[in-house]
Amino acid sequence: MNLEIDNLWVINIAGVEIWITETIYNTWIIMLILIVLAVIIRFKLKNFKIVPKGFQSLIEGAMETFDNFADNTLGEGFSDIVPWFFMVFVFILSSCLFSVFGLRAPTADWATTFALALASFVIMIFMGFKHQKGKYLKTFFEPNFIFFPLNLIGELAKPVSLSFRLFGNMLSGTIILTLYYALTPLFVQIGIPALLHTFFDVIFGALQTYIFVIISLMYIRGAAE
Amino acid sequence: MYNKIIFLAESVPKGRVFAIDTQTLISIGIQLLNGIILAVALGFILYKPLKNFMQKRTERIQSQIDDTDAKMAEAKELMAEYNRKIDDISKERIEILEDARLKADNERKIILEEARQEADEIKKRSLESVLADEKHLLEETRLTIIELASLMAEKYIAQTIDQETQNKIFNETLAQMEGAKWQD
Numbered sequence: 001m002n003l004e005i006d007n008l009w010v011i012n013i014a015g016v017e018i019w020i021t022e023t024i025y026n027t028w029i030i031m032l033i034l035i036v037l038a039v040i041i042r043f044k045l046k047n048f049k050i051v052p053k054g055f056q057s058l059i060e061g062a063m064e065t066f067d068n069f070a071d072n073t074l075g076e077g078f079s080d081i082v083p084w085f086f087m088v089f090v091f092i093l094s095s096c097l098f099s100v101f102g103l104r105a106p107t108a109d110w111a112t113t114f115a116l117a118l119a120s121f122v123i124m125i126f127m128g129f130k131h132q133k134g135k136y137l138k139t140f141f142e143p144n145f146i147f148f149p150l151n152l153i154g155e156l157a158k159p160v161s162l163s164f165r166l167f168g169n170m171l172s173g174t175i176i177l178t179l180y181y182a183l184t185p186l187f188v189q190i191g192i193p194a195l196l197h198t199f200f201d202v203i204f205g206a207l208q209t210y211i212f213v214i215i216s217l218m219y220i221r222g223a224a225e
Numbered sequence: 226m227y228n229k230i231i232f233l234a235e236s237v238p239k240g241r242v243f244a245i246d247t248q249t250l251i252s253i254g255i256q257l258l259n260g261i262i263l264a265v266a267l268g269f270i271l272y273k274p275l276k277n278f279m280q281k282r283t284e285r286i287q288s289q290i291d292d293t294d295a296k297m298a299e300a301k302e303l304m305a306e307y308n309r310k311i312d313d314i315s316k317e318r319i320e321i322l323e324d325a326r327l328k329a330d331n332e333r334k335i336i337l338e339e340a341r342q343e344a345d346e347i348k349k350r351s352l353e354s355v356l357a358d359e360k361h362l363l364e365e366t367r368l369t370i371i372e373l374a375s376l377m378a379e380k381y382i383a384q385t386i387d388q389e390t391q392n393k394i395f396n397e398t399l400a401q402m403e404g405a406k407w408q409d
Contacts, residue, residue, distance in 0.1 A: 004240030019238065019248050024255055031263050038271035045274055050282060063275055075296055083272045087264035111252035115260060118253065171242070 005109050024110035030094050030106065043127050073217040077131070081123055081220065088116055089213050092166070096205020099174065100197045105205075108164060108170040113212075117163035120216035124158070128223030136223065157221055162212065169208045173200030371402075 009020040041059055048056050066089060070082045099125055101106040106112045128136035140151045177196055181189060378398075382391050 002240075003242055005242065007237045010237055016251075017248075017254075018251055022240070024252065024259070027256060027259050031259060031266075034263065035266050035270065038267050042270050045278060048278060050285075059275065063272075063279065067276070081266035084264050086272050087260065087267050090267065091260070091263060106256070109252070111249055112256045112307060115253045115256035119257060119260060128392035159328060161390060 003175060005104065007041055008172035021114055022104050025108040026095075026098065026103055029110065030091065030098055033121075034090060034094060069214075070217065072219050073214060078127070078220070078224070081127070084119070084123065085213055085217065088120075088216070089209055092116070092209040092212055093206060096170070096201050096209065099170075099177075099205075100201045104174065105170055105201070107208075108174045110167045113167040114159065114163040114168075116212070117159035117166075117216075119167045120162065120219065121159035124216075124220045124223045126203070127220050162215060162219075165215075166208055166212050169204060173204055175202060 006022045007019045008022060008025050011020060012020045035126060044055065048060075052060050066086055067082065068086060070078075072081075095105040095107040095112075099108070125136075128139075132139075140155070141148050142151070177193070177200060180193065382394060386394070
């Protein structure tokens with residue numbers, strides 16, 4: 001485990017050099033795992049009963065918990081964007097759990113967190129115009145038109161702060177664990193890292209996932225109201 | 226594994242922790258694309274089918290609950306109707322019983338009155354019969370006493386007075402008896 005995000009391949013498309021980083025590679029692995037799991041669940045869905053038990057109960061419970069969380073945060077009229085945030089939630093959580101296995105979490109790369117935050121920002125603006133129409137643009141000039149630059153910076157800062165929050169938290173866990181593995185003798189690297197991984201990857205990861213999603217949802221709700 | 230890949234790609238640039246340059250922008254674009262692909266895949270494969278399944282089940286359960294509520298309401302209505310009918314029957318029974326009781330009471334009074342009248346009639350007839358018997362007995366006793374007195378007087382007179390005196394007394398007595406009978 002090292003601090004740098006390694007570049008695995010360099011592809012040249014129409015003269016443009018594209019680095020396939022460790023983050024992108026790990027993202028594809030996570031995507032593959034999630035899609036395979038989704039396909040398995042989709043096949044099992046055919047055998048789902050009216051009264052859920054065991055695996056079905058787990059899946060339905062998770063789905064219902066997320067739906068209630070999204071509905072309570074967003075309110076009515078936002079059902080179209082819930083699948084996106086379902087993906088964001090599952091992806092960030094999977095990334096955090098991914099690093100339990102000693103692999104670099106894609107969320108420990110600012111490119112990933114900014115991509116997710118940028119998508120949330122675009123959705124926020126879209127929902128703002130969809131629900132408030134012209135009034136949304138007016139909010140940039142409130143309470144007075146001279147506040148427009150401040151309001152604009154405030155809005156543009158949202159994806160930046162959102163992305164750096166997640167990136168910083170994930171990177172801090174990665175740095176601490178990398179330092180631990182690099183600086184401690186081998187015999188201390190058995191057992192104790194499990195506790196560190198549990199804290200930084202599982203607990204911290206779940207917490208950061210929740211924070212990222214709830215803040216994104218609140219930005220969207222704020223823009224739409 | 227990564228080291229092996231890096232080893233194979235000798236011209237690959239060195240890794241970094243953070244940078245804002247063209248490659249970062251390209252990475253952001255790729256990650257955004259990855260996110261969209263994953264969102265579409267998860268949405269179509271998992272989220273929507275599962276959500277539809279849960280929604281349909283909720284609707285089915287709600288429909289069953291509504292049906293049950295409707296049937297329960299119907300059953301309650303039927304129960305109320307049956308209770309009303311039972312109450313009506315009970316009232317009717319009480320009315321019939323009351324009617325029968327009144328009729329029986331009237332019948333009893335009529336029968337008692339008839340019996341009383343018949344008893345009075347019998348009593349009256351018996352009294353008349355007793356009075357008639359009493360009168361008849363008194364008459365018979367009187368005649369018997371008269372006969373006995375006559376016989377006794379005849380025997381006494383036969384022993385004490387002659388035939389002429391006897392005829393005279395007989396005639397006088399007969400005259401007296403006729404006078405007494407006439408008075409009765």
